[in-house]
Amino acid sequence: LITLDKIEALSLLRQASNRSTNSIQWxxxxxASREVQRQIAQLKGExxxxxxxxxxxxxxxxxxxxxxxxxxxxPFISVNVAALPENIFESEMFGHVRGxxxxxxxxxxxxxxxAHNGDLFLDEIExxxxxxxxxxxxxxESGELRxxxxxxISRVNVRVIAATNQNLNQMVKDQKFREDxxxxxxxxxxLLPPLRQRKEDIEAL
Numbered sequence: 001l002i003t004l005d006k007i008e009a010l011s012l013l014r015q016a017s018n019r020s021t022n023s024i025q026w027x028x029x030x031x032a033s034r035e036v037q038r039q040i041a042q043l044k045g046e047x048x049x050x051x052x053x054x055x056x057x058x059x060x061x062x063x064x065x066x067x068x069x070x071x072x073x074x075p076f077i078s079v080n081v082a083a084l085p086e087n088i089f090e091s092e093m094f095g096h097v098r099g100x101x102x103x104x105x106x107x108x109x110x111x112x113x114x115a116h117n118g119d120l121f122l123d124e125i126e127x128x129x130x131x132x133x134x135x136x137x138x139x140x141e142s143g144e145l146r147x148x149x150x151x152x153i154s155r156v157n158v159r160v161i162a163a164t165n166q167n168l169n170q171m172v173k174d175q176k177f178r179e180d181x182x183x184x185x186x187x188x189x190x191l192l193p194p195l196r197q198r199k200e201d202i203e204a205l
Contacts (some may be wrong), residue, residue, distance in 0.1 A: 002045060003085045010041035024065045026117035028201030032193040036063070039190050044070040044103060048119075048159035049140060051185045053168075054192030061123060061165040063190060067161060068119045077120030079112050083126035089132045094139075112145055116156045123187070125162040130178065137181045160185070 004175060014037060026037055031205055040063060043050060050067065054059045061078065068076045084092055095110030113123060122128075128136065138158060146153050162185050171177035195202070 005011050006044050007039050010038055011042040012070075013037045013041055013066065025061055026059070026066060026202050028079065028198055030200035032198040033201055036192060040066050041070070043067050043188060043190070046162065046188055048188065049150070049190045050159070050190065051125075051159045051168075051193065052163040054159065054163075054165065055194050056165045057205060058192040058194055059143070060165075060192060061121070063122045063164065063192060064119075064123075064161045064163060066120075067190075070115065071154060074117050075117070076121065078121040078123065079111055079117040082121045082124040086129050089129075090135060091148050094135075094145050094147055097150045107147075110147065112139065112158055113154065113156055115158045119156075119159045119161055122160060122162045126164045126166040126168060130176070133178045133181050137184060140181075140184045141185045162196050194201065 014029070014034075026033060044066070044067075048191050049098075052063050054060050064078075065076070068074070079093075091108070091110070093110050093112055095108050095113055097107050098105060143157065144153050145156060147160050168182050168185075171183055172179045195205075
């Protein structure tokens with residue numbers, strides 16, 4: 001049944017690419033694009049985490065959205081990690097309780113909690129500071145989070161889809177990215193080809 005589900009997902013992806021639609025779709029039917037569609041379909045129903053690699057402009061957010069859409073109506077929270085200042089990262093991701101810090105005048109749900117029973121897309125994961133990488137790793141290992149200033153721990157069910165345009169293995173060697181976090185994110189990987197490797201798709205694009 002799982003295999004049939006993934007075959008159906010691939011069929012739907014390819015049908016969407018062949019017709020005019022306002023929904024998110026992977027454009028192109030060249031060999032490289034068909035392989036991307038096959039890999040996306042293989043990720044249907046997989047609990048994650050998932051790491052999407054590719055140069056800027058290769059469609060990482062499109063791929064993440066397609067992976068998410070295969071699994072029915074569920075929350076999808078998209079975060080551009082590079083746009084989150086380090087000093088508010090923890091509050092934005094994990095939430096906070098009233099009085100946790102100056103300006104925290106009410107309880108706030110974090111982005112991770114908002115993605116409960118759905119997908120959390122972390123774009124430009126390479127921009128995450130080392131100090132915050134440990135906190136993300138702790139969540140990935142336990143599924144538990146604690147709002148800033150709170151005593152209670154909550155469990156949330158979230159699939160993390162991370163995307164990067166950098167070589168994270170090299171960043172690990174340069175001590176700019178945690179090896180244990182990369183190991184957690186690297187369970188299932190999708191590598192998106194640049195346009196120079198899918199020139200047959202240019203007309204469709």
